[in-house]
Amino acid sequence: MRKTALSHDILMTVDKPARYIGGEFNSVNKNKEDIDIRFCMCFPDVYEIGMSHLGIQILYAMFNSFEDTWCERVYSPWPDLDKIMRDNNIPLFALESQDPIKDFDFLGITLQYEMCYTNILQVLELSQIPIWSKDRSNDDPIVIGGGPCAYNPEPIADFFDIFYIGEGEVSYRALLDLYKECKKEGYSREDFLFRASKKDGIYVPSLIEVKYNDDFTIKEFTAKKEGVSVTVKKEVETNLNDSYYPVKPIIPFIKATQDRITLEIMRGCPRGCRFCQAGQLYRPIRTRDVEVLKDFARQMIENSGYEEINLSSLSSSDYPELKELILYLIDYCNEKKVNISLPSLRIDAFSLDVMGKVQDIKKSSLTFAPEAGSQRMRNVINKGLTEEQILEGSRLAFLGGWNKVKLYFMLGLPFETDEDVVAIAELCEKVAKEYYETLPKEQRKQRVSITASTSFFIPKPFTPFQWASQFSLEDFRDKAYLTRTSIMAQLNQRSIKYNWHDTDVSVLEGVFARGDRRLSKVIYDAYKNGAIYDAWNDYFKYDIWLKAFDDNNIDMKFYTVRKRELDEIFPWDFIDIGVTKEYLKREWIKASEEKTTENCMIKCNGCGANKYGAGKFCFR
Amino acid sequence: MTVKAKNMVIRFKFKKFGPVIYIGHLDIMRFFQKAIRRSGIDAAYTEGFSPHLKLSFAQPLSVGVETDGDYFDLEMNSLPDMENIVKDMNAQCVEGIEIVNATLLDDDTVNGMSSVKAADYLYYFDDLSNDLKLIEAFFSQETFIFEYVRKDKVKTKDLMEDIYEYRIINDKEMLVKVNASSAGNLKADVVTEALEKYGMKAKCIKFKRHDLYTADDEGAFVSLRDKGKVYD
Numbered sequence A: 001m002r003k004t005a006l007s008h009d010i011l012m013t014v015d016k017p018a019r020y021i022g023g024e025f026n027s028v029n030k031n032k033e034d035i036d037i038r039f040c041m042c043f044p045d046v047y048e049i050g051m052s053h054l055g056i057q058i059l060y061a062m063f064n065s066f067e068d069t070w071c072e073r074v075y076s077p078w079p080d081l082d083k084i085m086r087d088n089n090i091p092l093f094a095l096e097s098q099d100p101i102k103d104f105d106f107l108g109i110t111l112q113y114e115m116c117y118t119n120i121l122q123v124l125e126l127s128q129i130p131i132w133s134k135d136r137s138n139d140d141p142i143v144i145g146g147g148p149c150a151y152n153p154e155p156i157a158d159f160f161d162i163f164y165i166g167e168g169e170v171s172y173r174a175l176l177d178l179y180k181e182c183k184k185e186g187y188s189r190e191d192f193l194f195r196a197s198k199k200d201g202i203y204v205p206s207l208i209e210v211k212y213n214d215d216f217t218i219k220e221f222t223a224k225k226e227g228v229s230v231t232v233k234k235e236v237e238t239n240l241n242d243s244y245y246p247v248k249p250i251i252p253f254i255k256a257t258q259d260r261i262t263l264e265i266m267r268g269c270p271r272g273c274r275f276c277q278a279g280q281l282y283r284p285i286r287t288r289d290v291e292v293l294k295d296f297a298r299q300m301i302e303n304s305g306y307e308e309i310n311l312s313s314l315s316s317s318d319y320p321e322l323k324e325l326i327l328y329l330i331d332y333c334n335e336k337k338v339n340i341s342l343p344s345l346r347i348d349a350f351s352l353d354v355m356g357k358v359q360d361i362k363k364s365s366l367t368f369a370p371e372a373g374s375q376r377m378r379n380v381i382n383k384g385l386t387e388e389q390i391l392e393g394s395r396l397a398f399l400g401g402w403n404k405v406k407l408y409f410m411l412g413l414p415f416e417t418d419e420d421v422v423a424i425a426e427l428c429e430k431v432a433k434e435y436y437e438t439l440p441k442e443q444r445k446q447r448v449s450i451t452a453s454t455s456f457f458i459p460k461p462f463t464p465f466q467w468a469s470q471f472s473l474e475d476f477r478d479k480a481y482l483t484r485t486s487i488m489a490q491l492n493q494r495s496i497k498y499n500w501h502d503t504d505v506s507v508l509e510g511v512f513a514r515g516d517r518r519l520s521k522v523i524y525d526a527y528k529n530g531a532i533y534d535a536w537n538d539y540f541k542y543d544i545w546l547k548a549f550d551d552n553n554i555d556m557k558f559y560t561v562r563k564r565e566l567d568e569i570f571p572w573d574f575i576d577i578g579v580t581k582e583y584l585k586r587e588w589i590k591a592s593e594e595k596t597t598e599n600c601m602i603k604c605n606g607c608g609a610n611k612y613g614a615g616k617f618c619f620r
Numbered sequence B: 001m002t003v004k005a006k007n008m009v010i011r012f013k014f015k016k017f018g019p020v021i022y023i024g025h026l027d028i029m030r031f032f033q034k035a036i037r038r039s040g041i042d043a044a045y046t047e048g049f050s051p052h053l054k055l056s057f058a059q060p061l062s063v064g065v066e067t068d069g070d071y072f073d074l075e076m077n078s079l080p081d082m083e084n085i086v087k088d089m090n091a092q093c094v095e096g097i098e099i100v101n102a103t104l105l106d107d108d109t110v111n112g113m114s115s116v117k118a119a120d121y122l123y124y125f126d127d128l129s130n131d132l133k134l135i136e137a138f139f140s141q142e143t144f145i146f147e148y149v150r151k152d153k154v155k156t157k158d159l160m161e162d163i164y165e166y167r168i169i170n171d172k173e174m175l176v177k178v179n180a181s182s183a184g185n186l187k188a189d190v191v192t193e194a195l196e197k198y199g200m201k202a203k204c205i206k207f208k209r210h211d212l213y214t215a216d217d218e219g220a221f222v223s224l225r226d227k228g229k230v231y232d
Helices: A008-013 A054-065 A079-088 A114-126 A154-159 A172-184 A189-196 A290-304 A322-336 A349-358 A375-380 A387-399 A418-438 A473-488 A504-513 A519-528 A542-551 A581-592 B018-022 B025-039 B085-090 B129-140 B188-198
Strands: A037-043 A069-075 A106-110 A142-146 A162-164 A208-212 A218-223 A261-264 A308-312 A339-341 A366-371 A404-411 A449-456 A496-500 B009-016 B055-057 B066-075 B097-105 B118-125 B145-150 B153-158 B163-168 B173-179 B204-215 B221-223 B228-231
Touching: A008 A079, A037 A054, A037 A172, A054 A069, A054 A106, A054 A172, A079 A114, A106 A114, A114 A154, A114 A504, A114 A519, A142 A189, A154 A519, A172 A189, A261 A290, A290 A308, A290 A322, A290 B025, A308 A322, A322 A339, A322 A349, A349 A387, A366 A387, A375 A418, A387 A404, A387 A418, A404 A418, A404 A473, A418 A449, A418 A473, A418 A496, A449 A473, A473 A496, A473 A504, A504 A542, A519 A542, B009 B025, B025 B055, B025 B066, B025 B085, B066 B097, B085 B097, B118 B188, B129 B163, B129 B188, B145 B188, B173 B188, B188 B204
Parallel strands: A037 A069, A037 A106, A106 A142, A142 A162, A261 A308, A308 A339, A366 A404, A404 A449, A449 A496, B066 B204
Antiparallel strands: A208 A218, B009 B066, B009 B097, B055 B066, B097 B228, B118 B173, B118 B204, B145 B153, B163 B173, B204 B221
């Protein structure tokens, strides 16, 4: 029978002990004697968050389909268990075997957001693996990072042996084969890393040196060993129809944040919103055939028992066979008593009809993400959603019985003026007015309810806005205040609710997003002083971070508000994502001229991603 | 509440042991909901936008406790292949959660939750041989007013009202039948706490729930399992 790494007494003490026992339905157990490679996948946050992530489920299914590999999972222990493990010197363990992670061959850590960086150090330290890659020996696991934050891995470069740049489905098999080969020949960590670095998508930070200018901007990247390339090319899965998909997803015992089936319908996005990193990183746009998706949906519903299915993509309205897929799912899910959680769709007669079928109109709301209040600003960010579309969509929805509208905006976008901020309030007011003009008094059952939410814009690598200055903390607060007072000045202000996100975290996120290697020491110091679970408001301690930056003589403003020249070399420039820096530059200049760029399913804008030769839309 | 439909409720008896004992009652319910849906049997659902299974559990079990005999009742739309139902359901379970048998309930059976009257707990000790007299004396009392603390609240109970039977199985095991009705449920660990207070030297290593009972018209205890035709 399976064992537990933690004693009965500990499991009875900690909150939600089911986070640590493994054994979930569809989790995979193998016989240690029958396998060559032990791989542990880590999401450096609490179990319920980590178990909601599709990427790990995909790679888990893929790795475990290899006969010679056993892939297991680990998540960040919650602070209650963290303390117990430190006090009792208990090594962090993988869920499936409950064996210490330090005995594994690989520890793969997914990097989904910047604010998880201290949790990476927690996982390493609790695993009793040296935190700094330079201190690791042949006996320690190879620590690999992947996921969106791996596209600027530099702030955490010194903690990782390898970063895998791109989609995991492509090159892991070759990497494992190389590892086995090295093992056979008498293993040395250096030799394996050197040989791995020659593969596409594999970045070994210890083999590339970064040289700085006097002002700490980057001078150049140089190879530390002959034969090491100073460009790392992103890996792309070219055919989504026969790539690995977790049709037998692991079903957590405790409720995960996403307690549902995720059906990934496509990768990439044709819209080219200039603030959006995912929109550039996941190019070229690739779709899964509708028949493949129907089959996946059926299998996953049967294999999971979930009560809800969710369609996942960056822009579902652009999926060519969306109508066919949704109509099929409505029928099939109705029969199987499964709810469909719709992605945010362009509001039109079809989507409202579908929404009416799958949701309770009285409870559900309509969502728009105009991202900016004024048309001028929406042109700057290339968000192709017009005021007419929002008002017409709202009008149709009000006629259909909806009375709740959610609007998402960003504050602090490049070239933003006070008028653009005030326009957020005015747009909310126009939606409210639309309600009263659309519906005669006797048809209004309730007051219209509009919720406006703002988040602070953070410039990200590999976007046209990578050159932008981030606004300061004070500016952010002023902008949120102006939004609030402008909303309160509207005629229908009582129907408009305003939410905004915290500012301190946004500044730090901005630092790490465009950070360089000098930040590793800051992250280490902050962690040693108690920073952990920074993505959680209750645990985020800004003062610890301020001190860590101070102690290292590093000014956060260098990374955030500083003006970047067009010819500056960025810390992430050694990565080739297909989309060229020239293209991003063109887009940055067009943004300053308030000029828009077309949806690339309609017209190719020459971003460069078509060199992957993937996805039928890149060649139209 | 009596069941309306004719012969359409299946009562499942299940075991829970090993690491899964740390899964709480609500999550065990969620686990079985998904297992039932995966099994493809034709269970009945509620109406509305988010239909739910008509599923009711007899008695919650504390986190960290094993069981050999817990139950849930499932209302069906049509009956599955009863000969294979235990096997089919177990194919959807995990190590440590096991369906023991399924009872097709008699038409007039009251659902598990409201009919539970008593529970058997099996206690494991290091060595009972020196405490046998003391244990006999303890259980022979007419009354035993006991004060104990649970969840920061002081409770006072006459334990003899809620302890129905006991049986020494061997030097290491003892079975005790206690009140498990919604009005007077006696927690299993209170019994050992009281025995220790009374002077018992033997150490209780662990205990598990053994079975749940309802009462027949004469007040005799009947296992929840035996309220219809049993399929193993």
